[in-house]
Amino acid sequence: MTVSHDTLDAFRAEIDGVRVYDDPKMVAARSRDYFWYSPILDAELDGLAGDIVVMPEDEDEVKRVAAAAARHGLPVTLRGGGTGNYGQCVPLEGGVILDITRLNKVIEIGEGRVRVQAGMRISRLEEAVAESGQMLNMFPSTKRTATIGGFISGGSGGIGSLRHGMLADGGNVSYIRVVTVEPEPRVIELEGDDTLKVQHAYGTNGIITALDFALSPATDWLHAIALFDGYDVALRFATKAQAEGLDCFLMTPVERRFAPFYKRLEGLFPPDRDAVFTMVAPEAAEEFARRVAEAGGTISLQKPLAEIEAAGLPPAWECGWNHTTLQALKHEPGVWTYLQVAYPRPFDPDLVMAQMRRYGDEVYFHHEMARMDGEIQIFALPLVRWTSRARIYEIIDELESTDGCTVFDPHVVTIEDGGMKEIDTAQIAFKKLADPRGLMNPGKTRGWTADMAAQ
Numbered sequence: 485m486t487v488s489h490d491t492l493d494a495f496r497a498e499i500d501g502v503r504v505y506d507d508p509k510m511v512a513a514r515s516r517d518y519f520w521y522s523p524i525l526d527a528e529l530d531g532l533a534g535d536i537v538v539m540p541e542d543e544d545e546v547k548r549v550a551a552a553a554a555r556h557g558l559p560v561t562l563r564g565g566g567t568g569n570y571g572q573c574v575p576l577e578g579g580v581i582l583d584i585t586r587l588n589k590v591i592e593i594g595e596g597r598v599r600v601q602a603g604m605r606i607s608r609l610e611e612a613v614a615e616s617g618q619m620l621n622m623f624p625s626t627k628r629t630a631t632i633g634g635f636i637s638g639g640s641g642g643i644g645s646l647r648h649g650m651l652a653d654g655g656n657v658s659y660i661r662v663v664t665v666e667p668e669p670r671v672i673e674l675e676g677d678d679t680l681k682v683q684h685a686y687g688t689n690g691i692i693t694a695l696d697f698a699l700s701p702a703t704d705w706l707h708a709i710a711l712f713d714g715y716d717v718a719l720r721f722a723t724k725a726q727a728e729g730l731d732c733f734l735m736t737p738v739e740r741r742f743a744p745f746y747k748r749l750e751g752l753f754p755p756d757r758d759a760v761f762t763m764v765a766p767e768a769a770e771e772f773a774r775r776v777a778e779a780g781g782t783i784s785l786q787k788p789l790a791e792i793e794a795a796g797l798p799p800a801w802e803c804g805w806n807h808t809t810l811q812a813l814k815h816e817p818g819v820w821t822y823l824q825v826a827y828p829r830p831f832d833p834d835l836v837m838a839q840m841r842r843y844g845d846e847v848y849f850h851h852e853m854a855r856m857d858g859e860i861q862i863f864a865l866p867l868v869r870w871t872s873r874a875r876i877y878e879i880i881d882e883l884e885s886t887d888g889c890t891v892f893d894p895h896v897v898t899i900e901d902g903g904m905k906e907i908d909t910a911q912i913a914f915k916k917l918a919d920p921r922g923l924m925n926p927g928k929t930r931g932w933t934a935d936m937a938a939q
């Protein structure tokens with residue numbers, strides 16, 4: 485308990501009628517996310533918890549919660565599905581956990597975009613837009629649990645980013661509606677590039693209640709695994725296919741040492757081959773097969789989603805991005821952690837081979853391909869054998885200073901120390917409007933200092 489009983493009672497009285505939970509077990513569970521991927525964050529954040537969970541059912545209730553929190557000076561930490569990896573949902577200073585998942589309705593589906601409440605689960609949203617013959621431009625591999633608002637606030641891109649760019653790239657998010665945290669909360673509507681003021685801000689500068697997300701015509705992607713003899717061959721196959729425009733929604737090279745972690749793919753991803761997991765357009769299937777054969781590979785699986793699910797196999801998106809890390813952490817808990825690495829352009833597979841030689845059994849590699857500013861960008865989410873904090877930072881330093889990579893450090897809680905690298909002054913300026921008292925997810929941005937808070 486970090487807030488006095490009297491304050492909490494007064495807060496509760498003001499939001500009478502809003503769903504509230506104060507059972508300590510429930511509050512503790514809703515104060516966590518997937519920060520345990522990092523042994524460093526696990527040690528720092530384990531046990532931190534809010535004081536109360538509130539679950540408003542509409543924007544009016546959100547405003548009442550925001551008003552009461554502002555009047556009583558209570559910290560407010562937003563929570564969607566709680567699948568973030570960096571402790572984004574962990575309240576560092578206690579207070580109110582605002583679970584947004586009851587704001588879960590589609591507002592309007594149009595041609596090329598959907599307006600949706602922020603707490604809707606992404607897989608439910610997908611089902612809804614599928615009825616209009618469309619699909620989301622991208623989604624995280626956690627889509628069954630994650631919310632669309634949490635994706636915008638905590639994520640960066642995912643399955644589909646190869647075709648449509650990252651979340652922040654033009655047009656993917658074209659409208660965001662925000663409730664401010666003040667005694668008299670306001671609604672602020674952001675459009676176009678202005679939405680960047682709150683994207684990937686970890687819920688530090690306004691409560692997102694609704695947003696517009698881009699859609700494209702639905703495609704029944706083929707989930708395929710291509711196998712190659714050599715990780716360099718797999719990487720060269722993937723980069724050439726993308727440079728020459730093979731139509732894919734996902735393309736994920738994974739080296740053979742991951743094979744034992746993919747239990748459900750036994751035989752389809754054998755330990756003596758390196759894999760490329762893809763979601764390839766049905767019209768491009770022939771070209772895909774020709775390219776795989778040309779590179780000396782074989783296709784061990786190629787089916788549409790319905791057949792993949794009927795066969796009890798994992799869809800390709802559960803074989804990529806941070807699901808790859810999850811496979812390893814589930815099978816060898818405590819042994820592994822991970823990093824997030826962006827490679828210099830143009831991508832050189834020989835650099836990866838040199839890294840594999842340098843780290844041997846300490847680091848296993850898996851790569852993701854995405855489009856950034858219209859160009860192909862290669863990322864890695866390598867598994868790193870956990871020994872110590874010092875060793876993690878030695879590796880980060882080598883990857884950056886020797887190899888010219890950029891590491892998005894997943895072992896830190898602030899926006900700037902992780903992906904963003906620098907303080908986004910536009911986001912901080914917006915925080916002054918949307919959270920003038922500095923109550924939202926305190927401690928998650930270095931751009932905000934206590935003296936900036938309005939009294």
Ligand SMILES: Cc1cc2nc3c(=O)[nH]c(=O)nc-3n(C[C@H](O)[C@H](O)[C@H](O)COP(=O)(O)OP(=O)(O)OC[C@H]3O[C@@H](n4cnc5c(N)ncnc54)[C@H](O)[C@@H]3O)c2cc1C
Pocket residue numbers: 517518561562563564565566567568569572573584602603623624625626629630631632633634635636637638639640641642643685686687688690691692693805806807810925
């Ligand atoms: C196995 C695994 C795979 C993943 N794959 C991907 C991936 O492919 N791409 C990717 O980008 N990420 C990925 N992630 C990270 C995470 O799953 C996604 O970013 C996800 O979309 C977060 O959604 P969520 O609802 O769980 O958000 P939460 O974890 O609940 O919240 C994330 C952040 O957003 C804030 N927030 C939530 N809702 C709101 C709101 N309405 N208004 C303001 N702030 C809000 C929270 O306070 C928190 O800071 C992965 C994580 C795991 C564990």
